[in-house]
Amino acid sequence: MSEKLIQKSVIKNRWHYVLHKLFERPSLVLIGGKWKTGKTDFALFIAECLLKLPSWSNPEHKTIVAEVASNIETFGRFPMISDMISLKQWLYGSNKRKLYILDEANIHLPSRRAMSGKSVEFVKLLAEISKAHARIIVIGQDVLSVDKMFLEEIWCRGVFVKESLKKAQLFSTELIRPYTFSNIPPTSIKFNPYAIAPFTEKPSGKVFFKDTDKQVLWDWSHGKSLKELGLHPMALNRLLRKYVRENLENDFHASHK
Known part of the structure; x- marks a missing residue:
């Protein structure tokens, strides 16, 4: 199928269309919503879609992303990376397009007058995501309580607000209007919804490199x-x-x- 035909078929699907708008280029996307609205499940579902959707922008990349990691325990499906040093090492380890999902952002990157060390390092990382071919999803119960730097238009490509397990609303400057998605299917990726997703500045154990x-x-x-x-x-x-x-x-x- 030619690239133009692929684009036409994707544009007919609203969900695929917005995923291309949000993630075709290096980006940061936030997911917020009240407790038990399926935010983590939704982020993992997005990851599944991005691993399958064909890329528009670069024929060298078959899909929008090629690798996914997170600070969520997915029982071996995706690498669990829960510290800043290991995250940087993973992001810069290859030229493949990568997606990182950070859960519990309200705990790890809170909005406070004095930025925490983790917030400072994460903001520095945002300035480098283009070089790292990275896409980042940040999850928090209240996106306004996440450090305000992550809502800056220069970084943030869009905000999903989960209204229920199967419904989400998207606000994005990349789109001419908000989008509402209903009947969102659950992810097929197994994870523990009650486990705390850790994230620290430095690894608690030894760091291992393939090289x-x-x-x-x-x-x-x-x-x-x-x-x-x-x-x-x-x-x-x-x-x-x-x-x-x-x-x-x-x-x-x-x-x-």
Whole structure:
């Protein structure tokens, strides 16, 4: 099917249309609503849709997102990432389009006069989501009690308000009017709706990298000696040069797209 035919078929489906408007580009979307209106379930349902919907903007990407992670326990369906350091490592680990879902935002990113450390780091991350090819969904009972920076138009692409388990209203500057969706199906992803979704600035345990070079650099930068790592100073120097060069090249290419 050609790209134009795909777009026409999607536009006929209001739900698919708004998902493309909200998530085709790097974005932040909020989900709010009273207790027991199915906010977490809804976010996971959106994730399922984004993993299936074809991308309009870039033929290199088959679907709107390719990977999903969250601070929600999904029993192995999606990686559970519950700290800022691990989140950054996951986001920048590849050029694949990623979606991260942050639950319990009222607890982790509250609206207060003095921003918490987590809020400061998350705002810094928002400025980098384009480079990370990221989409972020933030869930909270009251979106107005989440740090106000996340409602800024420069970041926020839209706000879903869950009115009940099967009904949600969408407000977005990307659309000419609000949209109401009814008969929303439940997600097929298993999760514990009563479990608290944690999120901290630093990991509580050891951080593991698939890339052995990055693992060595991480352990060294967090206090391990060259002797403990079994590494010669010249070998460390080569790893550092390689890491700095790759990151500078990635930044250069991202800024010249």
